[in-house]
Amino acid sequence: MDTLLSGQLLFAALVSGSLYALIALGLNLVYGTLRLLNIAHGDLVMIGAYTAFWLFTLLSIPPVVSFFVAAALCALLGWAVYEGMFRRLLANPGLAKRVEANSLILFYGISVILQNLTALAFTSSSRGYQYLDTVITWQGVSMTGNRLLSLGVAGGICIAALLFLRFHLFGWELRAVIQRREAAQIVGVNLNRVQPIIICAGFAIAGIAGVLVSMTEQITPFMGFPFTIIAFVVIIIGGLGNIGAGVLAGLSLGLIETYGVALTSPGYRSILIYGLFVAVLLIRPEGIFTKAVRS
Amino acid sequence: MKALDIIFGLALAIGGLLVPLSGDAYLMGLVFQLAMWIALAQSWSMLSSTTGYLSLGHAVFYGIGAYVCVLLTGVVPFGVALAAGAAASAVFAGLIGLPVLRVQGPYFVILTYGLAELVRNVVMRIESALGSFGRMIFMVPSFEVLVWCMVALGILATLGAAAVRHSALGAGLAAIRENEVAAETVGVPVARLKLLAFVASATIPGAVGGLALLRTGYFEPAQAFDPVISFTIVTMALVGGTETVRGPVLGALGFTLLSEALWSSLPQLYMIVLGLTLIAFILFVPRGLSGLADRALGRG
Structure with missing residues (x-):
């Protein structure tokens, strides 16, 4: 019982919760505006992680700088994928009719390619590096610098994104597209401008999340898929395309996971996550935090 | 075209059944793989191609079949174990x-x-929790028998998929794909038909999982339920083409041969080619290999 009430566990829950919220934010933005289900999202996290690893090991560039490199790299990839593939998919009425299922399969192809290219280039062995791993103790809670940094960056980006959606004109356009695509076009939102920007932003956020992951965990070419699943669990709980609720759901999942595992054993982690995922989809596919208003 | 399809199918089936007589281990392995993927992709198509409900989890039926089979081998004859695997998946x-x-x-x-x-x-x-980390199976029937069983499952699945498409059930499923609400309104028993198709598409993968397990002689849950199985099924069926019974056969044929050429030496390259092919077909050849075959034979 003592461990359950300790600040230590709460800190762990917040660190993973904020990371989940960040990863899901990128996925949710892309789904909300383009209706594309990016099953390769976790592989972008992997690419971000590898970027940080190589920059740190080869050039001693710290992750604080790698954030920008990883974000730019993933954004570039997003732009290439949009121009090369999804512009065609979204423009072709036959394919766009089932855009969600088709995009899922297309992104599966991308995911397989990214994983295996990375494995070909860097082998499948797991890698890691040490950065800011000295322990800081405050109020009886032991924290490492890299986890604090992770919490700060992930939390900061989530909050900034929410504020941007609330107060910036482009944020309003974005919300309009998410809520009513056709109506947004009628009132003058240029989809051809919004869509590529959002796919780049969504991919860049995943890259940044990857840098955060690489600071605390071992990385492999196949590390991405679990993150994809986590992101899907989060946005299903929050409701597909519902950005604010998604952030809340990410934090909740971090809490549920950390406390659930503390109460049982680490072996139940996956069962807990998938069980939650299946239960939510079966009972309330529109999400737990959404009001039941759907067009 | 129809006659050609039947001739092609018969040739494949007879060829598959004759191969074990040759005793060539490599050829038998190839036929085993090919028949396995045909059986899986055809089963998948019974639900997913007909209704548009894309299942990305068919590995679960394969895995359940394998699990039931491993628990029962040694206790009951292997044919019964296989049937039990299929039944468990269906249930x-x-x-x-x-x-x-x-x-x-x-x-x-x-x-x-x-x-x-x-x-x-x-x-x-x-x-x-049971303290088992992988189970070995002994007293496995000879490989020839396994190949015959797998080819039989491939034939059964293909006939089953053809039967589903050309029956009242198939017409109902097509209606569901086009417009589920409208189908329900005009009296198609939507829920019952979908359930029927789901159970049909789950049954044969159960037996396939059991056979595949008997071949390796080793059960490990992470492998028996490997999501790559689900993804490969979907890739084969989509690349083959979802509009015809011939589609999944062509898809399975193409990828099995490709995997034979690349998997052992360059597994990662095989996966990359798989990904590229999938993307190219979705974007440029939505009717799949089957549609290409139609066009090549002058029936676009």
Whole structure:
């Protein structure tokens, strides 16, 4: 019982919760505006992680700088994928009719390619590096610098994104597209401008999340898929395309996971996550935090 | 075209059944793989090609079949164990079918994936709680017998898929694909037909899983429920083409041969080619290899 009430566990829950919220934010933005289900999202996290690893090991560039490199790299990839593939998919009425299922399969192809290219280039062995791993103790809670940094960056980006959606004109356009695509076009939102920007932003956020992951965990070419699943669990709980609720759901999942595992054993982690995922989809596919208003 | 299809199918089936007589281990392995993927892709098409409910979790039926089979071999004759594997998959599909098939579109796709992963993790948990880390199987029937059984399953699945498409059930499923609400309004028993198709598409993969397991002689839950199986099935069926019974056969044929050429030496390259092919077909050849064959034979 003592461990359950300790600040230590709460800190762990917040660190993973904020990371989940960040990863899901990128996925949710892309789904909300383009209706594309990016099953390769976790592989972008992997690419971000590898970027940080190589920059740190080869050039001693710290992750604080790698954030920008990883974000730019993933954004570039997003732009290439949009121009090369999804512009065609979204423009072709036959394919766009089932855009969600088709995009899922297309992104599966991308995911397989990214994983295996990375494995070909860097082998499948797991890698890691040490950065800011000295322990800081405050109020009886032991924290490492890299986890604090992770919490700060992930939390900061989530909050900034929410504020941007609330107060910036482009944020309003974005919300309009998410809520009513056709109506947004009628009132003058240029989809051809919004869509590529959002796919780049969504991919860049995943890259940044990857840098955060690489600071605390071992990385492999196949590390991405679990993150994809986590992101899907989060946005299903929050409701597909519902950005604010998604952030809340990410934090909740971090809490549920950390406390659930503390109460049982680490072996139940996956069962807990998938069980939650299946239960939510079966009972309330529109999400737990959404009001039941759907067009 | 129809006559050509039948000749092609018969040639494949007879060829597959004759190969074990040659005793060539490599050729038998190839036929085993090919028949396995045909059986899986055809089973998948019974639900997913006909209704558009894309299942991304067919590994769960394969895995359940394998699990039941490994628990029963040695206790009952192997034919009974296989049948039990198929029955277990069918029962499982029947139990989860109604709630799962209420979920539509992209939600259905990821739900099937999540369900398969859930079952995989539960089985892994049960196995490790029992203190078993992988089970060996002894007293396996000869490889020739296994190949014959697998070819039989491939033929059965293909005939089954043809029967589903050309029956009243198939007409109902096509109506569901085009417009589920309209289908229900004009009196198509939507829920019952979907459930029927789901159970049909789950049954043969159960037996396939059992056979594949008997071939390797080793059961490990992480492998038996491997999501790569689900993804490969979907890739083969989509690249082959979802509009005809011939599609999954062509898809399975293409990827099995490709895997034969690349997998052993360059597995990663094989996966990359798989990904590229999938993307190219979705974007440029939505009717798949089957559509290409039609065009090549002058029936576009």
